Amino acid sequence: MKVTVVGAGAVGASCAEYIAIKDFASEVVILDIKEGFAEGKAMDLMQTASLNGFDTKIVGTTGDYSQTAESDVAVITSGIPRKPGMTREELIGINAGIVKMVSTSLIEHSPNVIIIVVSNPMDTMTYLAHKATGLPKNRIIGMGGALDSARFKYRLAEALDAPISDIDGMVIGGHSDKGMVPLTRLATRNSLNVTEFLSEERLEQVAADTKVGGATLTGLLGTSAWYAPGAAVSEMVKAIALDSKKMFPCSALLDGEYGLSDLCIGVPVIIGKGGIEKIVEIKLTDAEKAKIAESAEGVKKTNGLLTL
Numbered sequence: 001m002k003v004t005v006v007g008a009g010a011v012g013a014s015c016a017e018y019i020a021i022k023d024f025a026s027e028v029v030i031l032d033i034k035e036g037f038a039e040g041k042a043m044d045l046m047q048t049a050s051l052n053g054f055d056t057k058i059v060g061t062t063g064d065y066s067q068t069a070e071s072d073v074a075v076i077t078s079g080i081p082r083k084p085g086m087t088r089e090e091l092i093g094i095n096a097g098i099v100k101m102v103s104t105s106l107i108e109h110s111p112n113v114i115i116i117v118v119s120n121p122m123d124t125m126t127y128l129a130h131k132a133t134g135l136p137k138n139r140i141i142g143m144g145g146a147l148d149s150a151r152f153k154y155r156l157a158e159a160l161d162a163p164i165s166d167i168d169g170m171v172i173g174g175h176s177d178k179g180m181v182p183l184t185r186l187a188t189r190n191s192l193n194v195t196e197f198l199s200e201e202r203l204e205q206v207a208a209d210t211k212v213g214g215a216t217l218t219g220l221l222g223t224s225a226w227y228a229p230g231a232a233v234s235e236m237v238k239a240i241a242l243d244s245k246k247m248f249p250c251s252a253l254l255d256g257e258y259g260l261s262d263l264c265i266g267v268p269v270i271i272g273k274g275g276i277e278k279i280v281e282i283k284l285t286d287a288e289k290a291k292i293a294e295s296a297e298g299v300k301k302t303n304g305l306l307t308l
Contacts (some may be wrong), residue, residue: 001025001241004068004110006102008032008041008060010223011118014230015075017045020056022234024241027057027108029071032078032263035062071110074130075239076102077229079119085221091120092305096128102131114275115140116236117251118229122139122175124302126251126264133305138275142251144175145266146232149249152182153214155206156189160197166190170249172266177215180266181291182207236271243273252276259289260296263303 003025005012009032016028032038042060049055060109061067080093099119106113115133117126117140126142133140148171157164169187173179184203186195194203207218217225239246250269254260257279258267268280284292 001072002027002029002070003030003237004074004106004113006027006074006076006106007119008034008038009077010226011229012042012075012077013045014216014226015077015118015233016041016230017048018234019237020045020049020054020058021052022238023054023056024238025056027059028209029068030058030060031063031068032060035065035190037053038062052085065105065109068106069109071113073114073116073240074106074110075116075118075233075237076106076125077118079125084125084222087151092124092302095119095121095125096306097142099128100132101124103132107133107135113139114240116143116233117141118143119232120175120224121302123179123182123251123264123266124306127253127303128297130253130264130305137255138277139255140253141236141269141271141276142175142264142266143229143233143236144251145171146236147229148175148180148182148210148213149194150228150268152187152206152210152226155209155213156194157189159202159206160189162189167194169194170268171210171237172249172268174265174299175251176295176298179295180211180299181288183212183288185285185288204300206261225241225243230284239271240275245269245270245272245277247280251277254279257281258284258292263296263299265292265296265299 005016006066032039038060042058045058079098119125152169153167171182173181251264269276270278
């Protein structure tokens with residue numbers, strides 16, 4: 001499998017590193033517009049291959065999309081990251097133009113590629129990639145829900161004082177501080193509902209901490225996080241490479257599912273060699289349905305800022 005990562009910054013380099021270390025791809029191409037930057041990142045990562053025990057070939061290129069030709073999967077991380085105090089939505093002006101150009105350039109050289117969008121505001125950038133390329137809905141996936149769910153499980157494990165391997169949980173809805181819907185009702189520890197162990201008040205705090213997970217890190221780091229986003233992407237790419245039919249909450253283009261249409265928002269999906277192979281509709285309570293509807297309105301408002 002050949003994978004392209006567009007953007008050699010912290011998130012892109014983290015994506016490339018985790019994909020290489022997991023050793024399921026034959027080649028990873030890192031592309032960036034900054035002269036020599038992707039080449040340097042690729043060389044640095046290749047010099048870890050003997051130490052980390054992987055055989056994936058990593059190459060870098062400055063803006064040459066011909067080097068990405070015949071990619072099976074492409075990851076778009078390019079664009080400006082968040083700074084402290086910024087919302088994801090504030091990035092739309094600059095990042096929309098970048099994502100549109102990148103997605104069309106990728107398709108030109110890899111007409112069968114599956115695209116994973118990481119750039120923020122992620123749900124809107126995923127929607128833009130659909131509109132810019134006209135690809136089937138299964139071949140463009142927004143990463144956000146996989147990352148948000150990992151952060152949810154981290155907060156649940158913290159509250160339970162339990163190993164994260166015990167925890168299962170899911171976040172759906174928009175990838176924004178206000179739009180996320182952590183499904184505390186369905187979260188479990190070794191198949192036992194976490195409501196058996198945590199009070200409603202504590203679960204509300206877990207949900208609140210999850211929703212501002214990105215903003216919390218941006219405040220601490222001075223920029224967007226990169227390790228967890230890179231790990232989330234690598235697991236999604238791995239599911240495609242191995243055709244594992246793994247379920248992730250991801251931003252998908254909806255056409256009536258969950259009563260929503262013509263927008264991309266986080267819902268559970270099955271990922272395999274075809275990309276999104278199925279959108280899973282789970283039964284939500286009236287309160288959860290209301291939260292999803294509110295989240296969708298927020299996503300549509302941001303979509304309205306696009307020039308398509």
